[in-house]
Structure formats: structure tokens, C-alpha cells
Amino acid sequence: MIEDPADLDPASPARIELAPALLDRLAATRTAALRTLASGRPVYGVNTGMGNLSKVRLTEDEQRVHQRNLLLGRAVGGPPWLPPEEARAVLIGRLRTFLTGDAAVSVELVQALVALINSGEVPDIPAEGAGSAGEIIPLAHAFASLDPGPKEGIALLAGIPGATGRAALHAANAHRLVERLSAIAAGAIAVVGANRDPYRPAVGRGDAVLASELARLRELAGPEEEPRSLQAPVSFRVAGHVIAHVRRTVRQLDDAVERAFDGVTDSPAYLDGEFVGTAGFHGIDLAAHCDHLTAALAHAAEVSVARLHRLLDPAVTGLTAQLAREPGPQAGLVAVHKRAVATAHQLRRLTLPTAISTTETSNGQEDVQTFSWEAVGNLGDAIRLTRGTAACELLAVRQAFALSGRPVPPGLQELLRAVDDVVPPIAGDRPFGEDLTRLLADVLRP
Structure with missing residues (x-):
């Protein structure tokens, strides 16, 4: 039972189960974040475009499809794919960063990610071609099967969880x-x-x-x-x-x-x-x-x-x-x-x-x-x-x-x-x- 994000080890093949108290904290953060989003203030990649298009404000209808589009439009990679153990480390790396609460994602998305990891099936993640600030291309492939809600598409693409998870595996x-x-x-x-x-x-x-x-x-x-x-x-x-x-x-x-x-x-x-x-x-x-x-x-x-x-x-x-x-x-x-x-x-x-x-x-x-x-x-x-x-x-x-x-x-x-x-x-x-x-x-x- 994982009670602290630090207990997640990308090098471990063990089945993952999250403690209810940890999920409750994430749920509370998600509720507060949605309340902040409702104020209408610009939030990069959520009610605006991404990159050079961040100056473009999105309508409510556009926001409803935008988070899914973020994953679709950035999945431009291809073979060679990561070995299964490295692909799993990428997924665990993303889960561990979500558990800090910084991404303000829903408990439902976290549970879907846990289920993906525990299934033993890993997505095809390109080993090469991540030429961007961060790693949006491989992460778009990694989480293509997930259904993101408000702010969750950009959360799945943010940061360096993949490199960090793989580095933990390589260090071991x-x-x-x-x-x-x-x-x-x-x-x-x-x-x-x-x-x-x-x-x-x-x-x-x-x-x-x-x-x-x-x-x-x-x-x-x-x-x-x-x-x-x-x-x-x-x-x-x-x-x-x-x-x-x-x-x-x-x-x-x-x-x-x-x-x-x-x-x-x-x-x-x-x-x-x-x-x-x-x-x-x-x-x-x-x-x-x-x-x-x-x-x-x-x-x-x-x-x-x-x-x-x-x-x-x-x-x-x-x-x-x-x-x-x-x-x-x-x-x-x-x-x-x-x-x-x-x-x-x-x-x-x-x-x-x-x-x-x-x-x-x-x-x-x-x-x-x-x-x-x-x-x-x-x-x-x-x-x-x-x-x-x-x-x-x-x-x-x-x-x-x-x-x-x-x-x-x-x-x-x-x-x-x-x-x-x-x-x-x-x-x-x-x-x-x-x-x-x-x-x-x-x-x-x-």
C-alpha cells in the first residue's frame, strides 16, 4: 500500500495500490484546482493554446476537446520503442509526480494510470526524437489510452517524469x-x-x-x-x-x-x-x-x-x-x-x-x-x-x-x-x- 509518493520505485515490478488517505488528499487538491479554473483567469494549456499559440484564448467548447487534442497532435514518434521495463518506469515516474498534487489531476485519472501499470501491458513509447523543452512527444504516446479531463492533458505531458523514471531504473x-x-x-x-x-x-x-x-x-x-x-x-x-x-x-x-x-x-x-x-x-x-x-x-x-x-x-x-x-x-x-x-x-x-x-x-x-x-x-x-x-x-x-x-x-x-x-x-x-x-x-x- 503506497502512502508516500517516495515509496514508488520505478525499478520495482510490484503491483501498486494507493492508500485511501493519499487519494483523499489528491481529491481535495483537484476540487480546489477546478474552483481556481472556474475563475476564468488564463491558465497555460488549459484555456489557452500551447507554445507559440499560448496567446490564443479557447472557448468553452474548444477547451472540452483541447486536452485530448494535446495528446493526439504530439504523438509524432515511432520505432524504436522503449523496452517494456523502461516503458513501465515512464508510467511509474508519471504516477509519482502526480501524487505530489502539483498536477492537480483527478483521482479517476490516477486510478486509470495505476490500472494501466498493474495490467502488465505497456504502451509503445518512442526511444528517440524528443526534441522539445521537456518530453511531450514520448509522453503523448505513453498516455494515448487515457481519457483526460480539464487540465489533465497538459498534466500528462508536463515535466520530465519519463526521463526521471528511466534514470531511476538505470541507476538501480x-x-x-x-x-x-x-x-x-x-x-x-x-x-x-x-x-x-x-x-x-x-x-x-x-x-x-x-x-x-x-x-x-x-x-x-x-x-x-x-x-x-x-x-x-x-x-x-x-x-x-x-x-x-x-x-x-x-x-x-x-x-x-x-x-x-x-x-x-x-x-x-x-x-x-x-x-x-x-x-x-x-x-x-x-x-x-x-x-x-x-x-x-x-x-x-x-x-x-x-x-x-x-x-x-x-x-x-x-x-x-x-x-x-x-x-x-x-x-x-x-x-x-x-x-x-x-x-x-x-x-x-x-x-x-x-x-x-x-x-x-x-x-x-x-x-x-x-x-x-x-x-x-x-x-x-x-x-x-x-x-x-x-x-x-x-x-x-x-x-x-x-x-x-x-x-x-x-x-x-x-x-x-x-x-x-x-x-x-x-x-x-x-x-x-x-x-x-x-x-x-x-x-x-x-
Whole structure:
């Protein structure tokens, strides 16, 4: 039973039921808002047109169809559509913002939205092409099946609930991914016998996130043995700093998501008994933090790819070239590294900040955008691609342990058992893409 809007989690598949007291508060706000509308004062998008047409006052007959027309005329998107879990996150994001009361929508619309979410059926929502201040195009598709009353069409289109819901989902997936990044990096450190000096507690001074990550790597990698060299390659030595940075940026995105959900993003919003035009739809805070995490993941992926390359080098590992059982007749995992290189290159192209392009729309009424919808889309792709590079390194770590005869440290045994459950021992060349597909589906799934 949801009693507080903050209890709604876009990453949760649970059925939603709203507390009666919460619905009563929304009903009271709706009654007051309708009374305000009855005064006849101009309210943007309700008794006026939208965008550059906001100077046009609507007759009562025009107002009766206007809210539905707002949805119809803005559904200009098309494939590719969002994956079902992201489409659900958009719906939950909209519901959570409605529960603040800012949109002043009816209990009936809220209940219709809850029913849509609980049905398990999700609408087709375009993943691309939201070139406006806010995200009116994807939201028009998301809520095309709903029947809006006074002020409710514009409420369904307002703000950045879709990007916020999707960002919450991606942040939850990123938290799970970063745990795997730590374990895989620790496996690489352990299997090559890397010098543990870079992971000493004193190195984390002044940075609690880094200190915690270094402790995690020490624990997972197990007891230190005589190192193979005075210094391991940089990609091994910086593992703690790189992954700590990812952790920090995920937490910062968590905070940005909460600000977006708790703040005022509707426009017009019903605040202190009147309708107020706002600019919360701009979404720069959310877009910037999505971009930040995308860049952090791109760096983590590149470092992972570099470690993978070193794992194929006998000078670093003391093992056979390219981790082949019989180098020469067998190529080993060299092509796995090539796939990882291509994946990291694709990821790198996502790191251009999204909020650096300003293009006028609506005859100049909307003259800047942050493209937060695109920023969160890039982040979803970055998480998927980072999982791809992680799978490549994980396969190499498992093969390196198999060839070295080193015992798997206790902290890594569960992970490598999971690998063994889906990837048979590597005795020779084979279609390693099939192994990577199984790792992504069963071991590194979101």
C-alpha cells in the first residue's frame, strides 16, 4: 500500500495500490484546482493554446476537446520503442509526480494510470526524437489510452517524469553492475599476482568511497602472494580509483533522481492555490548526472578492455599467449579482446554531453533544450555496453585461473561458479560469442 509518493520505485515490478488517505488528499487538491479554473483567469494549456499559440484564448467548447487534442497532435514518434521495463518506469515516474498534487489531476485519472501499470501491458513509447523543452512527444504516446479531463492533458505531458523514471531504473541497474565490476577487477588482480601496494588502506586517505572500494578489492582478491613484478600495468593499479568513481557518480544520479521526483517539474503547477508556470521541465540536473555516469562507465570499460589485453600477455600473467591451451594451433581469446575494443569504441561515442545543443522550436517559444530524454537513453546504452566489456574480461579471468592452477579466492568463488554453470571449460578455440551471450544473460544480467 503506497502512502508516500517516495515509496514508488520505478525499478520495482510490484503491483501498486494507493492508500485511501493519499487519494483523499489528491481529491481535495483537484476540487480546489477546478474552483481556481472556474475563475476564468488564463491558465497555460488549459484555456489557452500551447507554445507559440499560448496567446490564443479557447472557448468553452474548444477547451472540452483541447486536452485530448494535446495528446493526439504530439504523438509524432515511432520505432524504436522503449523496452517494456523502461516503458513501465515512464508510467511509474508519471504516477509519482502526480501524487505530489502539483498536477492537480483527478483521482479517476490516477486510478486509470495505476490500472494501466498493474495490467502488465505497456504502451509503445518512442526511444528517440524528443526534441522539445521537456518530453511531450514520448509522453503523448505513453498516455494515448487515457481519457483526460480539464487540465489533465497538459498534466500528462508536463515535466520530465519519463526521463526521471528511466534514470531511476538505470541507476538501480548500475548499482548491480558496479558490484560485478569490482569482482571482475579483483579476479584480474589476483590471477596475475599483481602487487597490492595500490590497494593499501593508506591510499584511500581523504576519500571514503575510494577507501571502501580499495578494501573491497583487497577482500575479493584474497591474500597477497609474492608479486610477479614491482608494478602491475596501470589498468590493474587504478582499478580502485576507477570503480570508486563509478560508485560515486551512481550515488550522485540517485540524488538527482530524487530531486527531480520531489521538486516541481509540472508547468503549470498548482501551488499555493494558483496555477504557476515553472521551468522544472528543463531537466539540466538530471541530464548532467546521466552524462556524468555515462562518461564514468566509458572510462571503466576502457580500463577493463586494457586489463583484458594484458591478461592475454604472457609477460604479465606468466601464462600461455592469448590464454590459449596450445598457442599457435589455437588463437585463444584474442578475438574476445577485439570484440571488447569495438564495444568500448561504441560506448565512447555516447560521451558527448547532451545539453550543448540549442535549437529553437515552437516559433521561438522554446529556444533551448537539455535533451534529458536522450541523456537517459545514452546512459541505458552505456550500462548495456559496459556489461559487454565486463563479460569479455570475466571470460578471460576465468580462463586465466583455469590455466594458472591458482586457487580462486573465497570472495570470488560464487562469481566464478556462476560462470562455470553456463560456460564449459575452454580446451580449444570455439565460438566464444555464445559463451559471452550466456554470461550476459545469466551472470551479468541487469
